[in-house]
Amino acid sequence: MSAPIENMQENEFCEIEATVASGFENVVKEDAEEKFNVPVDAKRGRIAFKVPMKDVKKVLDLGGIDNCFVVMSRFSNVNFPEDELECMALLRKIVYNVNWKNGLDAWSKIFSFHHPIASCPETVPVDLGAPTLSSRFHQPKNPSEEKKPKLSKSERRKLRKQQAREKFAAQNVQKAKEGENVEKAEDLEAVSTTEIGKNDDENLNENTNNSQNVLEKAVSDSTCTVEKSAQKETLEKEQAPAPKKPKTTDQDPTKPAFRVTCNRNGQGHPFDSMGAASNFGGAVYNYFHWNVSMKQFDIEVILNIEGNEVSVCLALTRESLHRRYITAFGPTALRATHAYNMLRLCKLQPGEIICDPMCGGGSIPLQSAVSWDKCVSICGDIINNALKRTKENINYVAQSQPISLDVVRWDVTNLPLRTESMDVCITDLPFGIRVGSKMNNWKLYPGALMEMARVTRVEKGRACLLTQDKKCINKALSVTARYWKCRNMVGLNMGGLAACVYVLHRTVEKYNAEDAAQMLSTALEHAKQKEGGSPTKTDTNQ
Structure with missing residues (x-):
């Protein structure tokens, strides 16, 4: 059992937040209180408590938690403006006020990197980049993808019957059209055969001459068609946009790779989670110049937004512990x-x-x-x-x-x-x-x-x-x-x-x-x- 942390200095302990299966919060709370002898705050689906920095690795021994994070900073009563660009600019500025040293110290108790990771850049940048809008959030909605009102059982039955009747009527119309086309084709064939039989002897010479003219015209038309198609292909090649070059980022082997994940909860936010993660990640990159990788990352930064409360964490687990x-x-x-x-x-x-x-x-x-x-x-x-x-x-x-x-x-x-x-x-x-x-x-x-x-x-x-x-x-x-x-x-x-x-x-x-x-x-x-x-x-x- 760990010693109480009442007399410890602030930099000797850190705040841990862990996700729990909804319903088992009190069970995990009792387990954490017994093993670390600290007060534990339990909320729906998660628990939070403070432990000494030397006991961070022991947190992973809690058998009832799924994912674990170290909370670097919490920001309460954040007033998000109605404009999305202003909100993104506000999230970017938060990077300056995050306690990166506390989070990286806790992270280093579990993970390792072959080079030392600085908790503060040598030169703090004045600007962390211009905010950007989320393309997915501002993409116009397709009317066909909008949610339709839920129908009752009888209404769904009526709708299926109506669709079946419409399908049957469309098939009948199509069959009628095909029958009319066949009849017309047979009539035209009969008429043409009769006329050809009557005028066969009279127009024999004329048909011979016409066939030669038609052959010459077909050759000339094919030549023109080939020339036009060649000109069209040349024009399309000239007007076609240049192929996109693959994004290449200079990877610094002395710096870790990172990614940002945003968890957003609450209403009234003029932005989505992807836009918040993109802007906050861009600010972190401009601040530390770490390498960016969505899959092969060393550090995962967690941005939690719940109403007007914002917290920044570092993940202490790469995958859920339930496996x-x-x-x-x-x-x-x-x-x-x-x-x-x-x-x-x-x-x-x-x-x-x-x-x-x-x-x-x-x-x-x-x-x-x-x-x-x-x-x-x-x-x-x-x-x-x-x-x-x-x-x-x-x-x-x-x-x-x-x-x-x-x-x-x-x-x-x-x-x-x-x-x-x-x-x-x-x-x-x-x-x-x-x-x-x-x-x-x-x-x-x-x-x-x-x-x-x-x-x-x-x-x-x-x-x-x-x-x-x-x-x-x-x-x-x-x-x-x-x-x-x-x-x-x-x-x-x-x-x-x-x-x-x-x-x-x-x-x-x-x-x-x-x-x-x-x-x-x-x-x-x-x-x-x-x-x-x-x-x-x-x-x-x-």
């Missing part, structure tokens, strides 16, 4: 950051046995084996592809650090484990969207909860379940209410899906096979009613 410990991703792979936060909710103690009965790609057991190495972790799944991915991820982690974890093939409703042998059961239940189905969940959830109640310890056992199918899990909890009590619920946004984490505690009720079978039969009857009710509902709608 750590995972190399084989499945269709429903759980993020490592989500797995860590779920394990934090379980309040794990040393020596406890953690079981993931539906491990999928192994995100949860891998995270528990690495971050809670004093606990015992076991996992399993019934799908062979999931087992292969878990083993591949275990081998990947074992290359960098020792890990004690194995995976077993089993059925979650019939686990090969002794009664009251586990302390914590934690898993990511199938949502029924990408894997499984909502209807199967009505059978799976009660059976899984009943089997988890059997293998967990009475009164001390816990379960942590993640799912998006709230209706089904609530019904399963009501069926197994004798064995499980819900102590905590955490709402979570997972790619636009409103998921929820349920933290359950085992009651003092001993597991009884007969009572459990009766509860399970009740749940199965309810599932059958659901299956039998769905066709009836469909017939009614039809």
